[in-house]
Amino acid sequence: MTASATHSAIHAVWNIESARLIAGVARIVRDVGLAEELAQDALVAALEQWPKEGVPENPGAWLMSAAKHRAINVLRRGKMLERKHEELGHEIDARQDRAVADLDAAIDDDVGDDLLRLVFTACHPVLSTEARVALTLRLLGGLATDEIARAFLVPEPTIAQRIVRAKRTLAEKGIPFEVPRGPELNTRLSSVLEVIYLIFNEGYSATAGDDLMRPALCEDALRLGRILAELAPEEPEVHGLVALMEINASRSPARTGPSGDPVLLLDQSRARWDQILIRRGLAALERAEALGGARGPYALQAAITACHARARTAAETDWARIASLYGELVELAPSPVVQLNRAVAVSMAQGPAAGLELVDALTSEPSLQSYHLLPSARADLLAKLGRLTEAGAEFERAASLTRNVRQRERLLARAAECRDESTRPEPR
Numbered sequence: 001m002t003a004s005a006t007h008s009a010i011h012a013v014w015n016i017e018s019a020r021l022i023a024g025v026a027r028i029v030r031d032v033g034l035a036e037e038l039a040q041d042a043l044v045a046a047l048e049q050w051p052k053e054g055v056p057e058n059p060g061a062w063l064m065s066a067a068k069h070r071a072i073n074v075l076r077r078g079k080m081l082e083r084k085h086e087e088l089g090h091e092i093d094a095r096q097d098r099a100v101a102d103l104d105a106a107i108d109d110d111v112g113d114d115l116l117r118l119v120f121t122a123c124h125p126v127l128s129t130e131a132r133v134a135l136t137l138r139l140l141g142g143l144a145t146d147e148i149a150r151a152f153l154v155p156e157p158t159i160a161q162r163i164v165r166a167k168r169t170l171a172e173k174g175i176p177f178e179v180p181r182g183p184e185l186n187t188r189l190s191s192v193l194e195v196i197y198l199i200f201n202e203g204y205s206a207t208a209g210d211d212l213m214r215p216a217l218c219e220d221a222l223r224l225g226r227i228l229a230e231l232a233p234e235e236p237e238v239h240g241l242v243a244l245m246e247i248n249a250s251r252s253p254a255r256t257g258p259s260g261d262p263v264l265l266l267d268q269s270r271a272r273w274d275q276i277l278i279r280r281g282l283a284a285l286e287r288a289e290a291l292g293g294a295r296g297p298y299a300l301q302a303a304i305t306a307c308h309a310r311a312r313t314a315a316e317t318d319w320a321r322i323a324s325l326y327g328e329l330v331e332l333a334p335s336p337v338v339q340l341n342r343a344v345a346v347s348m349a350q351g352p353a354a355g356l357e358l359v360d361a362l363t364s365e366p367s368l369q370s371y372h373l374l375p376s377a378r379a380d381l382l383a384k385l386g387r388l389t390e391a392g393a394e395f396e397r398a399a400s401l402t403r404n405v406r407q408r409e410r411l412l413a414r415a416a417e418c419r420d421e422s423t424r425p426e427p428r
Contacts, residue, residue: 006051013059014043018142020060021067023114028071030177032121032139033167038074042066115140116231117177119224122166123192124175131166132195134159140227141199141220151217152202153209189232193241193298196224200245204252208403212262218249229284239288240299246281247305250274262410266314278309297333300325319349336365337373344377352384372401376411383418392418 018039026035042063056062122136137143137151145163149156180188203217225242232238254272257263285306288299295303304325311317326342340362347355359378368374379394395415399408 003051006055007047009055009059010043010046010050013046013063015142017060017063018043019115019118019140021063022139023118024064025067025071026118026121026177027114028068029074031171032118032135032177033171034074035071036139036167038070039063039067041070113179115227116179119192119228119231120179120188121170121175121177123188123195124170125188125191126173126175127166127169128162129195129198131162131169132191133198134162135166136195136224137199137220138163140224143220151214153206189235189237192228193237196221196228197241197245197298199224200248204248206404210405212256212260212404212406213252215252218245218252221245222249234291236288236291236293237296237298239284239291240296240302243281243284243288243302244298244305246277246284247302247309250277250281250309256406260406262406265308270313273309282306282309295328295332297329300329300332304329317348319345323349336362336368337371340368340371340374340377347381347384352381356381356385370401372398372407372411374398375401379414379418383414388418388422392416392422 021039021042022032022035025038026032029035029038045066046059046063050056050059118139119136122139123132127135133152134148137148138145143151145160146156148154149159152159179185199217200221203214203219203221206212206214222242222245225238225245229238229242250273251265251268253274254268254270255263281302285299285302288302289295304322307318307322307325323342323345326338326345329338330342340359343355343358343362346358356378359374359381362368362374363378365374375394376398379391379398382388382391382394392415395411395418399411399415402408402411
C-alpha cells in the first residue's frame with residue numbers, strides 16, 4: 001500500500017473510531033479535553049508507524065490500545081492514579097501494577113456506555129448552546145474545527161474558542177463523566193436531543209449563505225441520532241427525533257430545483273422523496289409510539305411529517321390531522337413558531353382567511369419580529385385571498401430578514417409576481 005493510501009486509510013479509521021476512542025479514554029482520565037488529546041496522540045502514532053509497518057488487521061483496536069497506554073502513562077505521571085484507585089474501589093496503597101491492570105479492563109468495558117457518557121457530557125447544560133453544538137460535532141461527529149466553521153459560516157477562530165472554552169468549563173466545573181440518573185436524566189436528555197436537532201436544522205435549512213441546505217450537517221445529525229437510539233432504546237423521544245429527521249431528510253432531493261432554487265413542499269416531486277429514509281422514519285415513529293406514554297414534542301413533530309410522507313399526492317395530505325397535531329404540540333411545548341406552523345396548517349384545512357386570522361395574532365410577538373417565515377407565511381395567505389399589493393410588501397419584508405441567499409431570491413421573486421399580477425389589467 002502506498003503512503004498516500006495508508007494515510008487515507010488512517011483518516012478513514014479515525015473518522016469511524018474517534019468518538020469511541022475519546023469516550024473510552026475519557027472514562028479513565030475523566031476529562032474530555034485530555035481524552036481528545038490522548039486519542040489524537042494515538043492518531044499521530046499511527047501516521048508515523050503504519051506507513052512503515054502496514055495497516056494492522058484491526059486498526060480500531062490498535063488505536064484504542066495506543067490511546068489506552070497513553071492514558072495510563074498520564075495517570076502514572078500525576079496524582080490521578082490515586083483518585084482512580086479510589087474510584088475502582090481499591091485501597092490507596094494497592095500496588096501500581098494492580099491498578100494498571102484494572103485500568104486495562106476498565107477501558108475495554110461496554111463501549112456503548114462510554115459513548116452515551118460522552119454524549120451527555122458534550123451536551124451538558126452548563127455549556128452555552130453554541131458551545132454544545134461545536135463540542136458535539138468535534139467529539140462525536142469527528143469534524144475538524146475548520147469543517148465546523150464552514151458548516152455554520154462562522155470564523156474558524158470563533159469555533160476554536162468555543163471548543164476550548166467548553167472543555168475548560170467542563171473541567172473547571174468538575175462535570176462527571178457519567179449518564180445522569182433519576183429526574184436529572186430527562187433534563188439532560190432534552191439538552192442532547194436539542195443539540196442534535198439544531199445540527200440537523202442548520203443542515204436542512206441553512207440560516208445564511210448561498211445554499212439552501214448543508215447536507216453534511218444533516219448526515220452528521222442523523223448519524224448521532226441513530227447512535228443515540230441504539231444507546232438509549234427505551235427512550236421514546238429519542239426514536240421520535242430520529243423519525244422526525246429521517247422523514248424530513250427524505251425530502252431533501254426534491255427541495256431544490258436544477259439551479260438550486262427552493263421548491264416548496266406542495267410543489268415537490270414526491271417521486272424524488274427517498275423511500276428508504278421514509279420507511280426508516282416511520283419505523284422509528286412506530287418504536288416511539290410502542291414504548292407508550294404521552295407523545296413528546298419530537299414524536300408529535302414526527303407524526304406531523306409522517307402525514308406528509310404517507311400522502312401519495314399533495315392534494316391527499318390530511319391537513320385536518322396535521323392542524324390537530326399542531327394543536328397538541330402547542331399545548332405541550334407552546335412557542336410562537338409552533339403557533340405559526342399551526343396557523344399554516346389551519347389555513348390548508350379551513351381556508352386562508354382562517355389561517356390569516358391566526359397569523360395576524362402573532363405579528364406583535366417580540367420573538368418573531370426578525371423571523372422571516374412570519375411575513376412569508378402572511379404574504380402567502382394574503383396572495384391566496386387576492387390582496388396582492390399587501391402580499392408583495394410582506395414578501396419583500398421577509399426577504400429583508402433572511403440571511404440565506406436562495407431564500408431571499410425566492411421571496412423577492414414572489415414579491416415581483418404579486419406586483420405583476422396586481423398591475424395586470426382586468427379581463428373584459
